[in-house]
Amino acid sequence: MKSKLLSLLTITILLTSCGTVKTIKLMKSGSVNKEEFKVKVPFEYRMGLIVLKVNISGTDYDFVLDTGAPNIISVDLAKKLGINSSVKQDVGDSQGSSSDLGFAKVDNIAIGGIEFLNTGAVIADLKESKEVGCLKIDGFIGSNLMRKAIWKFDYKNQIITITNSKGALNITKPTYKIPFYTELTGTPLVDIKLDNTIVKNVCIDLGSNGDIDISLSKDKKLNDLIKNTPSDSKAVSFGSSSSGLYGVGSADSIYHIAVSNISFGDIVIDKSVVDIKHNSSSTIGTRFFKKYDVIIDWFNKEMLLIKNKEYNNKSLSTYGFSYNNRDGKLFINQIFIHSDAHYKGLKVGDRVIEIDDVNYETILPEQWCDIVEHGLIKSNKSISIKVERDNRELSFTLEETVLIAD
Secondary structure: OOOOOOOOEEEEEEEOOHHHHHHHHHHHEEOOOOHHHHHHHEEEEEEEEEEEEEOOOOOEEEEEEEEOOOOEEEHHHHHHHHHOOOOOEEEOOOOOOOOEEEEEEEEEEEEEOEEEEEEEEEEEEEHHHHHHHHOOOOOEHHHHHOOOOOEEOOOOOOOOEEEEEEEHHHOOOOOEEEEEEOOOOOOOEEEEOOEEEEEEEEOOOOOOOOOOOEHHHHOOOOHHHHHHHHHHHEEEEEEEEEEEEOEEEEOOEEEEEEEEEEEEOOOOEEEEEEEEEOOOEEEEEEHOOEEEEEEOOOOOEEEEEEEEOOOOOOOOEEOOOEEEEEEOOOEEEEEEEHHHHHOOOOOOOOEEEEEEEEEEOOOHHHHHHHHHOOOOOOOOOOOOEEEEEEOEEEEEOOEEEEEEEO
């Protein structure tokens, strides 16, 4: 069982300070060193996200590609490169937390030999979140740089094509077209229809390893959608389920709804489970997009999707809990209502001591990263779990529960 701890890495620039004009200028700046270009760049997966090599000042670094954010460079890399912030701005992450961060101009970022010149970047401590720290990266390539080109993502073969011309991609297969609009950083946004409810400003977020996650604050009509969904097509959990730039989000009620019909652009999905939360961003993540070859054309503000596999997220099965790491200890941070864990009395805040005879009293950083990458439970059988609560040890045997059937 994997916890969706890296499902939302979206960040938002909150334009509320006297540095707003400088910040806007930085986010809109940038150019490419060639008028015509087409390069292919390999990438690797880390925790379901795209990691590629970026060259700055003659040295290669590992960056996550994230359409849900602007460029970000780590504090350590900025210090090494002698890059100082020229302005500070309030920056919010996907979980609703915010902080003043520095913004700077990076003279040259080369990807596959293509040089992106004078683009803006946020300078952030990428170790503040344990989950982001597990990625072992030096920064993020964001939409403010990416919008200077057309990008094709071949998830199967792990190849990115970067070009100035859609014609250079030689598209011969049928495509699904999704028009989008952008915010200041160039992040692509779409309107998505959940049954009869239209949700605006949903982020196309390749920096998310999730499916479709919707913020309840986007449209109060979502309350009607939740209320009117039959009981066998919805589930509820309570706790914190994902992590942003500043760490794991606060506790919240999360509604897992099997929506009968979802559509955006030419895409139509019959029945899919959507997570609806209060304190989060609305995103469509890589678990959806990995079923397609994806082309993002900022010049014409459209995505083209070429189907490779059928997207299927119609059911929800769980042992009933998820977990997080607090100071090297493993804690239960989310419980699914009506799951076996709920009925047998597992609670948010319980400290995990042991699962299936594996001791978790102390979690080393590398052990936590392996858990985030590969999940905590490796089998589909019943599991035994031992926890500590109020200085008492409690033991449970849990069966996987089908909360929403296919």
